Amino acid sequence: AQSVTQLDSQVPVFEEAPVELRCNYSSSVSVYLFWYVQYPNQGLQLLLKYLSGSTLVESINGFEAEFNKSQTSFHLRKPSVHISDTAEYFCAVIAYSSASKIIFGSGTRLSIRP
Protein backbone atom coordinates (compact mmCIF):
# COMPACT_ATOMS: atom_id res chain seq x y z
CA ALA A 1 0.00 0.00 0.00
CA GLN A 2 1.02 3.58 -0.50
CA SER A 3 0.90 6.49 1.91
CA VAL A 4 1.78 10.16 1.77
CA THR A 5 2.95 12.29 4.66
CA GLN A 6 2.83 16.06 4.67
CA LEU A 7 4.51 17.02 7.89
CA ASP A 8 3.32 20.62 8.00
CA SER A 9 -0.39 21.25 8.28
CA GLN A 10 0.12 25.02 8.05
CA VAL A 11 2.94 27.15 6.69
CA PRO A 12 2.78 30.92 7.18
CA VAL A 13 5.23 33.01 5.17
CA PHE A 14 5.67 36.62 4.21
CA GLU A 15 5.05 37.77 0.68
CA GLU A 16 8.11 37.48 -1.58
CA ALA A 17 9.78 35.04 0.82
CA PRO A 18 10.78 31.53 -0.30
CA VAL A 19 8.74 28.54 0.77
CA GLU A 20 9.13 24.77 0.90
CA LEU A 21 6.24 22.40 1.48
CA ARG A 22 7.41 18.97 2.47
CA CYS A 23 6.11 15.67 1.17
CA ASN A 24 7.32 12.14 1.88
CA TYR A 25 5.80 8.98 0.57
CA SER A 26 5.92 5.30 1.36
CA SER A 27 5.49 2.59 -1.22
CA SER A 28 6.79 -0.89 -1.98
CA VAL A 29 6.47 -0.23 -5.72
CA SER A 30 7.39 2.64 -7.99
CA VAL A 31 5.03 5.59 -7.98
CA TYR A 32 4.02 8.64 -9.92
CA LEU A 33 4.04 11.87 -7.87
CA PHE A 34 1.81 14.92 -7.97
CA TRP A 35 1.11 18.22 -6.31
CA TYR A 36 -2.44 19.55 -6.40
CA VAL A 37 -3.60 22.97 -5.21
CA GLN A 38 -6.99 23.87 -3.74
CA TYR A 39 -8.01 27.52 -3.67
CA PRO A 40 -10.77 28.54 -1.22
CA ASN A 41 -14.16 27.04 -2.02
CA GLN A 42 -12.88 25.26 -5.10
CA GLY A 43 -11.92 21.77 -6.17
CA LEU A 44 -8.35 20.60 -6.53
CA GLN A 45 -6.26 21.51 -9.56
CA LEU A 46 -3.11 19.83 -10.77
CA LEU A 47 -0.04 21.96 -10.08
CA LEU A 48 2.73 19.66 -11.36
CA LYS A 49 3.61 16.02 -11.67
CA TYR A 50 6.55 13.66 -11.95
CA LEU A 51 6.10 10.62 -14.16
CA SER A 52 9.64 9.90 -15.37
CA GLY A 53 12.77 11.60 -16.71
CA SER A 54 14.17 14.71 -15.07
CA THR A 55 13.63 14.63 -11.34
CA LEU A 56 13.00 18.39 -11.24
CA VAL A 57 9.57 19.44 -12.49
CA GLU A 58 8.13 22.93 -12.74
CA SER A 59 4.73 24.55 -12.88
CA ILE A 60 3.74 27.55 -14.95
CA ASN A 61 3.40 29.79 -11.90
CA GLY A 62 6.90 29.37 -10.51
CA PHE A 63 6.59 26.33 -8.28
CA GLU A 64 8.99 23.42 -8.64
CA ALA A 65 9.34 20.01 -7.03
CA GLU A 66 12.18 17.54 -7.00
CA PHE A 67 11.78 13.79 -6.83
CA ASN A 68 14.31 12.25 -4.49
CA LYS A 69 14.06 8.49 -4.64
CA SER A 70 16.57 7.77 -1.90
CA GLN A 71 14.73 10.00 0.53
CA THR A 72 11.29 9.13 -0.86
CA SER A 73 10.48 12.81 -1.00
CA PHE A 74 8.83 15.22 -3.41
CA HIS A 75 9.10 18.62 -1.74
CA LEU A 76 7.47 21.66 -3.34
CA ARG A 77 9.35 24.95 -3.48
CA LYS A 78 8.91 28.49 -4.69
CA PRO A 79 11.65 31.11 -4.41
CA SER A 80 9.26 34.04 -3.95
CA VAL A 81 5.59 33.67 -3.02
CA HIS A 82 2.71 35.97 -3.85
CA ILE A 83 -0.53 36.65 -2.03
CA SER A 84 -2.34 34.72 -4.77
CA ASP A 85 -0.48 31.55 -3.76
CA THR A 86 -2.59 31.35 -0.61
CA ALA A 87 -4.21 27.92 -0.85
CA GLU A 88 -4.03 24.37 0.41
CA TYR A 89 -1.49 22.13 -1.28
CA PHE A 90 -1.83 18.37 -1.54
CA CYS A 91 0.90 15.90 -2.38
CA ALA A 92 -0.32 12.69 -4.02
CA VAL A 93 0.96 9.40 -5.40
CA ILE A 94 -0.24 6.74 -7.80
CA ALA A 95 1.40 3.34 -7.80
CA TYR A 96 2.64 2.06 -11.15
CA SER A 97 0.49 -0.98 -10.59
CA SER A 98 -2.67 1.07 -10.08
CA ALA A 99 -2.98 3.51 -12.92
CA SER A 100 -5.66 5.59 -11.31
CA LYS A 101 -5.92 5.18 -7.57
CA ILE A 102 -4.67 8.53 -6.27
CA ILE A 103 -3.59 8.64 -2.65
CA PHE A 104 -3.50 12.16 -1.24
CA GLY A 105 -1.60 13.55 1.71
CA SER A 106 -3.40 15.46 4.43
CA GLY A 107 -2.60 18.82 2.86
CA THR A 108 -0.57 21.89 3.83
CA ARG A 109 -2.29 25.22 4.18
CA LEU A 110 -0.05 27.99 2.85
CA SER A 111 -0.89 31.45 4.17
CA ILE A 112 0.89 34.49 2.81
CA ARG A 113 1.31 37.59 4.93
CA PRO A 114 1.80 40.97 3.26
Place this chain on the structure above:
Amino acid sequence: DAGVIQSPRHEVTEMGQEVTLRCKPISGHDYLFWYRQTMMRGLELLIYFNNNVPIDDSGMPEDRFSAKMPNASFSTLKIQPSEPRDSAVYFCASSPGQGAISEAFFGQGTRLTVV
Protein backbone atom coordinates in the same frame (compact mmCIF):
# COMPACT_ATOMS: atom_id res chain seq x y z
CA ASP B 1 -16.21 22.12 -21.78
CA ALA B 2 -17.75 23.37 -18.54
CA GLY B 3 -15.64 21.03 -16.47
CA VAL B 4 -16.88 18.56 -13.89
CA ILE B 5 -20.28 19.63 -12.65
CA GLN B 6 -21.58 18.67 -9.25
CA SER B 7 -24.98 19.30 -7.74
CA PRO B 8 -26.12 20.51 -5.38
CA ARG B 9 -23.34 22.82 -4.17
CA HIS B 10 -24.74 22.78 -0.67
CA GLU B 11 -27.04 20.31 1.03
CA VAL B 12 -28.43 20.47 4.54
CA THR B 13 -30.46 17.51 5.68
CA GLU B 14 -31.72 15.91 8.83
CA MET B 15 -30.24 12.76 10.25
CA GLY B 16 -31.89 9.68 8.81
CA GLN B 17 -32.80 11.24 5.49
CA GLU B 18 -31.55 9.99 2.15
CA VAL B 19 -29.05 12.21 0.36
CA THR B 20 -28.13 11.97 -3.32
CA LEU B 21 -25.14 13.80 -4.75
CA ARG B 22 -24.77 14.14 -8.49
CA CYS B 23 -21.85 14.45 -10.85
CA LYS B 24 -21.44 15.07 -14.55
CA PRO B 25 -17.88 14.30 -15.66
CA ILE B 26 -16.05 15.93 -18.53
CA SER B 27 -17.19 14.48 -21.83
CA GLY B 28 -14.83 11.80 -23.10
CA HIS B 29 -13.23 11.05 -19.77
CA ASP B 30 -13.11 7.35 -18.94
CA TYR B 31 -12.47 7.58 -15.20
CA LEU B 32 -14.68 9.02 -12.48
CA PHE B 33 -13.74 9.39 -8.82
CA TRP B 34 -15.66 10.26 -5.66
CA TYR B 35 -13.73 11.82 -2.77
CA ARG B 36 -14.74 13.00 0.69
CA GLN B 37 -12.89 15.83 2.44
CA THR B 38 -13.03 16.51 6.17
CA MET B 39 -10.80 18.37 8.57
CA MET B 40 -10.11 15.24 10.55
CA ARG B 41 -9.45 12.75 7.76
CA GLY B 42 -8.38 14.94 4.85
CA LEU B 43 -9.16 13.81 1.33
CA GLU B 44 -10.35 10.20 1.07
CA LEU B 45 -11.02 8.25 -2.10
CA LEU B 46 -14.40 6.59 -1.75
CA ILE B 47 -14.80 4.84 -5.10
CA TYR B 48 -13.76 5.11 -8.71
CA PHE B 49 -15.17 3.95 -12.03
CA ASN B 50 -13.59 3.10 -15.36
CA ASN B 51 -15.93 3.14 -18.36
CA ASN B 52 -18.92 3.22 -15.98
CA VAL B 53 -17.76 0.11 -14.10
CA PRO B 54 -16.82 0.38 -10.41
CA ILE B 55 -13.16 -0.61 -10.06
CA ASP B 56 -12.36 0.02 -6.42
CA ASP B 57 -14.93 0.78 -3.73
CA SER B 58 -12.73 -0.10 -0.78
CA GLY B 59 -12.96 3.47 0.47
CA MET B 60 -16.73 3.46 0.85
CA PRO B 61 -17.18 3.79 4.59
CA GLU B 62 -20.14 1.46 5.07
CA ASP B 63 -23.25 0.03 3.52
CA ARG B 64 -25.09 3.31 3.93
CA PHE B 65 -23.04 4.63 1.03
CA SER B 66 -23.63 3.58 -2.56
CA ALA B 67 -22.48 4.94 -5.91
CA LYS B 68 -23.70 4.35 -9.42
CA MET B 69 -22.69 5.35 -12.89
CA PRO B 70 -25.56 4.45 -15.24
CA ASN B 71 -23.88 6.08 -18.23
CA ALA B 72 -20.72 7.93 -19.22
CA SER B 73 -22.16 11.33 -18.41
CA PHE B 74 -23.67 10.86 -14.98
CA SER B 75 -22.87 9.44 -11.56
CA THR B 76 -24.55 9.54 -8.17
CA LEU B 77 -23.38 9.04 -4.62
CA LYS B 78 -26.16 8.14 -2.24
CA ILE B 79 -26.18 8.05 1.54
CA GLN B 80 -29.10 6.31 3.19
CA PRO B 81 -29.69 6.91 6.04
CA SER B 82 -27.49 9.95 6.58
CA GLU B 83 -25.74 10.65 9.89
CA PRO B 84 -24.08 13.78 11.31
CA ARG B 85 -20.64 12.21 10.86
CA ASP B 86 -21.25 12.16 7.12
CA SER B 87 -20.97 15.95 7.09
CA ALA B 88 -18.13 16.79 4.70
CA VAL B 89 -17.34 18.18 1.29
CA TYR B 90 -17.78 15.54 -1.39
CA PHE B 91 -15.80 15.92 -4.60
CA CYS B 92 -16.25 14.26 -7.93
CA ALA B 93 -13.33 14.13 -10.37
CA SER B 94 -12.79 12.71 -13.84
CA SER B 95 -9.76 11.73 -15.91
CA PRO B 96 -9.15 10.86 -19.54
CA GLY B 97 -8.11 7.47 -20.85
CA GLN B 98 -4.69 7.34 -19.24
CA GLY B 99 -6.35 7.63 -15.89
CA ALA B 100 -5.22 9.96 -13.18
CA ILE B 101 -1.57 9.86 -14.23
CA SER B 102 -2.57 12.46 -16.77
CA GLU B 103 -4.66 14.76 -14.62
CA ALA B 104 -7.73 14.46 -12.45
CA PHE B 105 -10.21 17.30 -12.96
CA PHE B 106 -12.23 18.11 -9.89
CA GLY B 107 -15.67 19.60 -9.53
CA GLN B 108 -16.32 22.36 -7.02
CA GLY B 109 -17.71 19.92 -4.50
CA THR B 110 -20.92 19.44 -2.56
CA ARG B 111 -20.87 20.63 1.02
CA LEU B 112 -23.09 18.26 2.98
CA THR B 113 -24.33 19.10 6.45
CA VAL B 114 -26.32 16.50 8.35
CA VAL B 115 -28.04 17.88 11.43
